[in-house]
Amino acid sequence: MAKRGIEKQLNILDYALSSLWRRRTKNLSILLVFSAVIFLVASFLMVSKALSDRAGQLLVAAPEITVQRMSAGRQEAIPLAHGERLQGIFGIRRVVPRVWGYYFDEVTGANFTVLGVDPLQMPGGDGLATALARGRLPEEGEAGMVVVGQGVVETLALENRQLFSLFRPDLSLKTLTVSGEFAKETGIMTADLLLMHPAEARDLFLIAPGFATDLCISVANSREIETIARKIAELLPDCRVLTRPQIQKTYQVVFGWRSGFASICLLSAVAAFIILAWDKASGLAPEERREIAILKVLGWETADVLAVRFWEACLVSGLAFLLGMLSAFAHVLFFSAFLFRPILLGWSVLAPGLSLVPALALGDFLLLAAFTVLPYLAATVIPAWRSATVPADSALGG
Amino acid sequence: MFLNPWSIALTLCGLLALALGAVASRTALRVLRFWDLGSDSNRQISLEGEIWLSSTLMAYGLGFQIVTLFLFVLAADQFAQAIAGAMCATGSLLASPYGVPTLLVKLCGLFFYGFWLLLHQLDIRSEHYPLVRSKYLYLLLLIPFLVLDVSLQTLYIAGLKPDIITSCCGVVFGSTAAGESNLLGGSSRHGLLIAFSLASLSLAGMATILLRRWRPRLAWSYSLGWLCFLPLALVVITTVVSSYVYAMPYHKCPFCLLKPEYHYFGLPLYGSLLLAGFFGMSAAPTGLVRSKPGLARVVDSYQRLAVKGSLLLLVIFAGLSWYHFLKYLLVGGEG
Known part of the structure; x- marks a missing residue:
C-alpha cells in the first residue's frame, strides 16, 4: 500500500510540475511576489535575532552588578565612599569604580567612548593586554597615557604620532600619549574606545576626585547575584542596581517587542499577497476547466486533482521560501540589513562597522513557514477544491 | 506577550485552523442531516462535492x-x-498556569487530529464513502477540542508577563522537587529503566507475532500497550535519557533536547516516539471499521503497515534513547 501510494504521489508531482511549467508566466509572477514577501519577513527576523545574539555575546563581558547613583531620576557621579560601604557584604569579590562617558570631537564630528578603569583591578582585566595590536596598557601613576581603538586612530589621523589633545569642558587642553592600540579584530567593542586610568578620565571630564560614574561589582558565585543585588539596593537606597541577567532579559524583551511590532506591520504585506494568490487561483480559465474535465473522463478522482493542486502550492511556496530566505540571508550578511537597521537600532549608535551574522536555528525556519507558507496553503485550498470538482461532462459540453 | 513573532505565528496558525474548521463544520452538520448515498437529488450531489x-x-x-x-x-x-x-x-511553561495544560492538550491533539486524518484517508480509499457520517461526527466533536486548544494557547500567551519570577528546569525536575519526586526523582531510576526495557521488548515481541499472524486480541493489547508506553517513555526521557545527553547529572529537562546545542537530538527522539505511538495506537481500533463496504483490504494493509511502522520506529527510538547511556558506559563521559 505504501509503495504504490508513494509511486502515485510521485506521478502526481510530475504532473504538477508540468502543469506549473505550462502556466509559467502566471506562476512566475506569484513566485516573485511571494519571495519578496518572504524576503521582507525573513530579513526582519534575521536582523533582530542577529542583534539580540550580538547583544548577548557582548554582555557576557559585562560586570555582574552595576551600581549607579540616581538623583532626580538622572544618573549622577557616585562617591567612592559608597563602594567602601559595600565591602561588608559577603560574596562580593571586588568593587571597581569606573569613570566613563562620551567625548564629542567637534573637528571630525565623531563620538568617542572614554573609559577610565584600572585594568589590573577588573576581573579578567589582565586578559585585556591580549587585545592590543601594539604597545601596552597604561599603568598607575603614568600621567596622560591612553590606549586607543583603530577607529580613533583613523578618525584623528594619528598614524605614527604619539601625542594628541582633547578639550576639557572648560576648553583647556589635555594632552594624551598613545601607549598602545587595540587590535582590529576587537573592533566591535574597541573601535571608538579611549582606555585610560580613572584619574586621567576624571581630569578629562573634570569630575571631582573621589567620584566615579558607576561601580562595577564582581560576584564570586553567579547564583548569588540576585541576593547580593538586593542587599546593595537596601544599603544604598539612592542607587540603581543593575544585574547582568536583568540587562540581558531587557535586551531580549526590547528586541522581541520590536520585531513583534514589525511582524504585525509585515503581516499586512503577507495578507495582501494572500489575497493576490487567492485571486489568481480562483480565476478558472476555460482551458483549465477542460483540462480537469478530460482528466476526470480519463479516470482521475477529485482527490487526485486536489493532490495536484496541493503539490503545486507546495512547490511554489517551497521555491519562494528558498529564494526569499537566500536573498534575506545575503541582505543581512553582505549588506548589513540596510533596509531595517534604523528601525531596530533606533538612533543610538553601536560600534561602527557592525557586521551582522544571521544565525538561524531550525525553529526559525518553522516560524517563518508559519508566517508565510501556511497562510498561502490555506488561501489556495478553496480555489483548488473549486477546480477539482469540475464535473466530467463539462468537457463534452464545450 | 502578544508582541513577539512567536506569539503572532502561534495565534495566526490557531486562527487559520479555527476558520478552516468552522467552514468544514457547516458541511458536517448538513452531512449528518441529509447524507443519503442512494439518493440522486441535487442536495446529495452538491453534498458529495462539498x-x-x-x-x-x-x-x-x-x-x-x-x-x-x-x-x-x-x-x-x-x-x-x-x-x-x-x-x-520548562520555566516559561510554568510561568503561567495555562502553560502545561496547553502543552498537554496539544500533545493529545496530535493523536486526536491524527486519527481524524487517518479516518479520512481510509474513507476516501473506498468508493462508497462508508465512513462519511462517523467522520463528520468525529469532526464536530473535534471542534470544541480545537477551540479549547486555541483558547488555552491564547490565554497562555496573554498571561505571560516578562517580569514574572519562575523556576527553571534545574529546580523542577531535580531530585529535590517535592510531590513528583517519586516519579521523576532519582530513587526509582533503576525501576524505571527496567520497566522501560521490559515494555519496549514486549511491544517489539507483540509486533513480531502480529506480523506473522494477525490476532485481534493481541492487536488490542498492542495498542493499549502503546497508550501506556508513551507516558512512560516521556518520563524516562526526562529523568534518565536527558541527563546523559546533556552529560550533566542534574540537568533533567525534556525540552533542551530540541536545542541546536544538543544537535537537535530531541527531534528524531520525539519524532520517532510520537509517530510510533500513533501507528501503534491506531493499529487495533482501525479494525472496527473493517466490516464497512470496500474497506476490508484497505484496513488490512493499513494494519500491517502500522505494526511494521511502529516496530521500526520503536527500534529507532530505543536505539536513540540508549545511545548516550551506552556511550557513557563504554567511553565514559563526553568523548
Whole structure:
C-alpha cells in the first residue's frame, strides 16, 4: 500500500510540475511576489535575532552588578565612599569604580567612548593586554597615557604620532600619549574606545576626585547575584542596581517587542499577497476547466486533482521560501540589513562597522513557514477544491 | 506577550485552523442531516462535492494544529530568554498556569487530529464513502477540542508577563522537587529503566507475532500497550535519557533536547516516539471499521503497515534513547 501510494504521489508531482511549467508566466509572477514577501519577513527576523545574539555575546563581558547613583531620576557621579560601604557584604569579590562617558570631537564630528578603569583591578582585566595590536596598557601613576581603538586612530589621523589633545569642558587642553592600540579584530567593542586610568578620565571630564560614574561589582558565585543585588539596593537606597541577567532579559524583551511590532506591520504585506494568490487561483480559465474535465473522463478522482493542486502550492511556496530566505540571508550578511537597521537600532549608535551574522536555528525556519507558507496553503485550498470538482461532462459540453 | 513573532505565528496558525474548521463544520452538520448515498437529488450531489472541500479544509487545519505543537515548544523556549528566572521552555511553561495544560492538550491533539486524518484517508480509499457520517461526527466533536486548544494557547500567551519570577528546569525536575519526586526523582531510576526495557521488548515481541499472524486480541493489547508506553517513555526521557545527553547529572529537562546545542537530538527522539505511538495506537481500533463496504483490504494493509511502522520506529527510538547511556558506559563521559 505504501509503495504504490508513494509511486502515485510521485506521478502526481510530475504532473504538477508540468502543469506549473505550462502556466509559467502566471506562476512566475506569484513566485516573485511571494519571495519578496518572504524576503521582507525573513530579513526582519534575521536582523533582530542577529542583534539580540550580538547583544548577548557582548554582555557576557559585562560586570555582574552595576551600581549607579540616581538623583532626580538622572544618573549622577557616585562617591567612592559608597563602594567602601559595600565591602561588608559577603560574596562580593571586588568593587571597581569606573569613570566613563562620551567625548564629542567637534573637528571630525565623531563620538568617542572614554573609559577610565584600572585594568589590573577588573576581573579578567589582565586578559585585556591580549587585545592590543601594539604597545601596552597604561599603568598607575603614568600621567596622560591612553590606549586607543583603530577607529580613533583613523578618525584623528594619528598614524605614527604619539601625542594628541582633547578639550576639557572648560576648553583647556589635555594632552594624551598613545601607549598602545587595540587590535582590529576587537573592533566591535574597541573601535571608538579611549582606555585610560580613572584619574586621567576624571581630569578629562573634570569630575571631582573621589567620584566615579558607576561601580562595577564582581560576584564570586553567579547564583548569588540576585541576593547580593538586593542587599546593595537596601544599603544604598539612592542607587540603581543593575544585574547582568536583568540587562540581558531587557535586551531580549526590547528586541522581541520590536520585531513583534514589525511582524504585525509585515503581516499586512503577507495578507495582501494572500489575497493576490487567492485571486489568481480562483480565476478558472476555460482551458483549465477542460483540462480537469478530460482528466476526470480519463479516470482521475477529485482527490487526485486536489493532490495536484496541493503539490503545486507546495512547490511554489517551497521555491519562494528558498529564494526569499537566500536573498534575506545575503541582505543581512553582505549588506548589513540596510533596509531595517534604523528601525531596530533606533538612533543610538553601536560600534561602527557592525557586521551582522544571521544565525538561524531550525525553529526559525518553522516560524517563518508559519508566517508565510501556511497562510498561502490555506488561501489556495478553496480555489483548488473549486477546480477539482469540475464535473466530467463539462468537457463534452464545450 | 502578544508582541513577539512567536506569539503572532502561534495565534495566526490557531486562527487559520479555527476558520478552516468552522467552514468544514457547516458541511458536517448538513452531512449528518441529509447524507443519503442512494439518493440522486441535487442536495446529495452538491453534498458529495462539498465533502471534498470540508475534508480538505479540515485536513489542512488539523495539519496546521499539529505544526503548532512544535511551534509552541520552540516558542516557549524563546520566551524563556525574556522571562526573568526562566532558563528554558520548562520555566516559561510554568510561568503561567495555562502553560502545561496547553502543552498537554496539544500533545493529545496530535493523536486526536491524527486519527481524524487517518479516518479520512481510509474513507476516501473506498468508493462508497462508508465512513462519511462517523467522520463528520468525529469532526464536530473535534471542534470544541480545537477551540479549547486555541483558547488555552491564547490565554497562555496573554498571561505571560516578562517580569514574572519562575523556576527553571534545574529546580523542577531535580531530585529535590517535592510531590513528583517519586516519579521523576532519582530513587526509582533503576525501576524505571527496567520497566522501560521490559515494555519496549514486549511491544517489539507483540509486533513480531502480529506480523506473522494477525490476532485481534493481541492487536488490542498492542495498542493499549502503546497508550501506556508513551507516558512512560516521556518520563524516562526526562529523568534518565536527558541527563546523559546533556552529560550533566542534574540537568533533567525534556525540552533542551530540541536545542541546536544538543544537535537537535530531541527531534528524531520525539519524532520517532510520537509517530510510533500513533501507528501503534491506531493499529487495533482501525479494525472496527473493517466490516464497512470496500474497506476490508484497505484496513488490512493499513494494519500491517502500522505494526511494521511502529516496530521500526520503536527500534529507532530505543536505539536513540540508549545511545548516550551506552556511550557513557563504554567511553565514559563526553568523548
